[in-house]
Amino acid sequence: PVDTKNSHAVAEFLQEKHAGMFAGRGSPWISRLFEDVTALFTGGNPDYAPLQLRYHNFEHTLQATVCLVMILEGREHTGTLPRLTARQFELAVVAMLLHDCGFLRLRSDQLGTGAKYTFIHELRSSAYAASYLPTVGALLSEVNDVVDAISCTGPNSQIGRIQFRDAPARMIACAVATADFLAQMAAPDYLEKLAHLYWEFNESHDFFGTPESDRDFKSPQQLLHNTPQFWSDQVLPKLEGDFEGVYRYLAAPSQSGHNPYLAAIEANIAKIKRIAPATS
DSSP states (O other), X not given: OOOXXXXXHHHHHHHHHHHHHTTTOOOHHHHHHHHHHHHHHHTOSTTBOOOOOSSSOHHHHHHHHHHHHHHHHHHXXXXXXXXXXXXXXXXXXXXXXXXXXXXXXXXXXXXXXXXXXXXGHHHHHHHHHHHHGGGGTOOHHHHHHHHHHHHTOSTTOOGXXXXXXXXXXXXXXHHHHHHHHHHHHHOTTHHHHHHHHHHHHHHHHHHHTOOGGGOSOSSHHHHHHHHHHXXXXXXXXXXXXXXXXXXGGGSOGGGXXXXXXXXXXXXXXXXXXXXXXXXX
């Protein structure tokens, strides 16, 4: 619904959705946060170098944020209780905007790229959120909600270990984690970007000294080949179970239940299956 290569278009999209859900009011807080996060990722922050990654790039964050907002809008349209407040919508958006900031390097850090933080980036993202959000007016309870949501992203997350403050906080975490998975795997250039994901894994393994025998993937081709099983055996069960099926809110009743994100992922998986025998 929006060009995710254009951060200004995404910012306008967020405000339109917020206004549509909450009595025609935009969100000055989202505007401030969006400006700060854009500067953070693109080199406008004095403490952090711009993001260099090609898989977990800034467009992924924008794609995930768009997907998240569509989930929240779809849920609102169904009348599901409890309804989210405008502030809870804002907290969900900021969790999504910050969920990958843990890949960023301090300007004093000259070693490699932020990919070396792949296996700990959720921790670093949470730490940044906890230090940044109070400076823009977030309460302690709100910071905890954002950190909990960030902690649920990633294939190794365990939502069952988190004690959420209330039902909306849990729903926000489910929506954030769901949007992270769907936005990645539904991207039109997902297949091309998988090679970049392999090299991100590789750099992080090198950084932590992981022996070759303990690495899950020995080549970009193996990562590509294993992706359909990753979707069917890991991601889908997580979306259905851990994250309570909130992806279904993306299916518009006016389109007979068509879910554009699932359709795009299924198309990507079908492409991989066609070429996997030649690359495995």
